Amino acid sequence: MLSQPLLRLVSAVSRRRMKLLLGIALLAYVASVWGNLINMSVLLNRSIQESRELRIESRIEEIIEPLREKIRDLEKSFTQKYPPVKFLSEKDRKRILVTGGAGFVGSHLTDKLMMDGHEVTVVDNFFTGRKRNVEHWIGHENFELINHDVVEPLYIEVDQIYHLASPASPPNYMYNPIKTLKTNTIGTLNMLGLAKRVGARLLLASTSEVYGDPEVHPQTEDYWGHVNPIGPRACYDEGKRVAETMCYAYMKQEGVEVRVARIFNTFGPRMHMNDGRVVSNFILQALQGEPLTVYGSGSQTRAFQYVRREETSWVTECLSASVLDLQEQSGLQACSQNTHWL
Ligand SMILES: NC(=O)c1ccc[n+]([C@@H]2O[C@H](COP(=O)([O-])OP(=O)(O)OC[C@H]3O[C@@H](n4cnc5c(N)ncnc54)[C@H](O)[C@@H]3O)[C@@H](O)[C@H]2O)c1
Numbered sequence: 450m451l452s453q454p455l456l457r458l459v460s461a462v463s464r465r466r467m468k469l470l471l472g473i474a475l476l477a478y479v480a481s482v483w484g485n486l487i488n489m490s491v492l493l494n495r496s497i498q499e500s501r502e503l504r505i506e507s508r509i510e511e512i513i514e515p516l517r518e519k520i521r522d523l524e525k526s527f528t529q530k531y532p533p534v535k536f537l538s539e540k541d542r543k544r545i546l547v548t549g550g551a552g553f554v555g556s557h558l559t560d561k562l563m564m565d566g567h568e569v570t571v572v573d574n575f576f577t578g579r580k581r582n583v584e585h586w587i588g589h590e591n592f593e594l595i596n597h598d599v600v601e602p603l604y605i606e607v608d609q610i611y612h613l614a615s616p617a618s619p620p621n622y623m624y625n626p627i628k629t630l631k632t633n634t635i636g637t638l639n640m641l642g643l644a645k646r647v648g649a650r651l652l653l654a655s656t657s658e659v660y661g662d663p664e665v666h667p668q669t670e671d672y673w674g675h676v677n678p679i680g681p682r683a684c685y686d687e688g689k690r691v692a693e694t695m696c697y698a699y700m701k702q703e704g705v706e707v708r709v710a711r712i713f714n715t716f717g718p719r720m721h722m723n724d725g726r727v728v729s730n731f732i733l734q735a736l737q738g739e740p741l742t743v744y745g746s747g748s749q750t751r752a753f754q755y756v757r758r759e760e761t762s763w764v765t766e767c768l769s770a771s772v773l774d775l776q777e778q779s780g781l782q783a784c785s786q787n788t789h790w791l
Contacts, residue, residue, distance in 0.1 A: 531589050537566035544568045544606065546649075548599050548640060549613035551578030553719050554654065554712070557756050558611055559583055563591060570605060573614065574598040577621050582719055599636035600628075606647055612640045613654040615689075618724040619682065626684035633688030634695075641699040641707075650706040653696050657713040657752065658686045666750060670711075713752040727751065 545562050549555040550571030555578065562569050563586055570593045571583055586592040597603060599614045615632050616622040622629040637653065644651040660668045661676030668674075676686050696707040716728040723729070731741050 532560070532564060532585060534564055534589070534591065535566035542567055543608040544570070545609045545611065546570050546572060546605065546607040546643075547611045547613065548572045548636070549578060549615060549654070550611075551575060551580060551582050551594070552613065552617070553578075553582070553717075553721060554617075554715055554756060555611070555613040556582035556719055557717070558613070559586065562611075563589070567591065569593070570595060570607065572597045572599065572603060577616050577618075577721065599639055600631050602639050603643060605643070607643075607649050608647075610640055610644050610649050610651040611654070612637060612651055615654070616685075617656070618721060618726055619685075620723070620725040621721075622685040623681060629684040630688050633685070633692045637692040637695050641695055641705060644705050644707075645699060645703050650708070651696065652708040652710060653692055655689050655693050655709050655711045656685070657711055658682065659690050659693065659711060661686055667752065713754050715754045715756050717756040728753065 545567050547555050547559050547562070547569060550559045550569070551573035555571070555573070559569055559571055568591045569586075572595045574597065580587075580594070583592075583594060587594060595603075599612075614636055616624070616629055640651060643649070657668065659676070660672060660674040661682075663672065664675050665672045674690075676690065677683060678687055680686075693709050696705075696709055699705040700707045714726060714728065720729055722733060734741050
């Protein structure tokens, strides 16, 4: 049996222990509540941050989506399909220069040469030519487009030269007659010089205008023409005549292989609507529902050539028609002005 003082001592000690335990328990409780509070605030902060990040992400998405769309469009244009091109072996594949290749006739010639599998370099100063005439080849490994004026020398390596650079329609060649003369003389000299240096064959795109106001119909190649050297068209007519003379001088003196093609009035896709000549005039007037204008008596004749690109071949079709034939076909109204057809 424990004595009374001992019992009091034991109970005093256990009361203290109890208080201590209670104090510890209270502290533990406060600490856990505190910890929970901290956890909750961390969680709250995290969720606030997450929702902020989500908002930023969706904002970025909104900005990026149109850019992605643009990139997709660009990628599509990079994988653009070119017109079908034949494969030519190294031996058969020629490096060909087409001056004036962004023009009406030149761009069809470029199409033909490209589709035949050659390497084509188009040189053009875009006076009357347009990039869109050849844009379907831009980026093709066989194609190159150079913005250059043939009045300046050009140093490239080629096997053949098709020299078409020159304004062709009267409003264009009369716009700056001196420039027309320079293009056809200095420009042709430069191309012949290039042909001589690299041993290339050159074809000159000449014109029926070398016959001037002809006294012989139809004109044969041995007809020398009837040209006014100081008339309004002389810059073009005489420019082309001297260009032909230069070709044959280079052939005789330097042994350069040359060809001369005298092209007659050509029409077809990509022709200039404001060409000023009869076919485009008729088409424009017809589209506008106006009477078609025929100058003079209507008995003049012209030789026409149609140019277009087909899937695999460049087709030119020649036809001759008198104004009267055309009049009959289309019910034209004759115009009393006694002016030459352009
Ligand atoms: N279209 C016809 O009916 C016709 C008739 C006879 C002859 N031609 C000849 O055929 C060729 C092409 O005629 P087109 O009807 O295609 O004419 P076009 O005007 O459409 O093409 C001529 C091209 O030559 C370019 N050019 C002009 N001057 C140049 C220069 N100094 N340097 C570089 N490029 C230059 C032009 O920008 C244009 O792309 C011309 O030589 C023209 O004389 C055409």
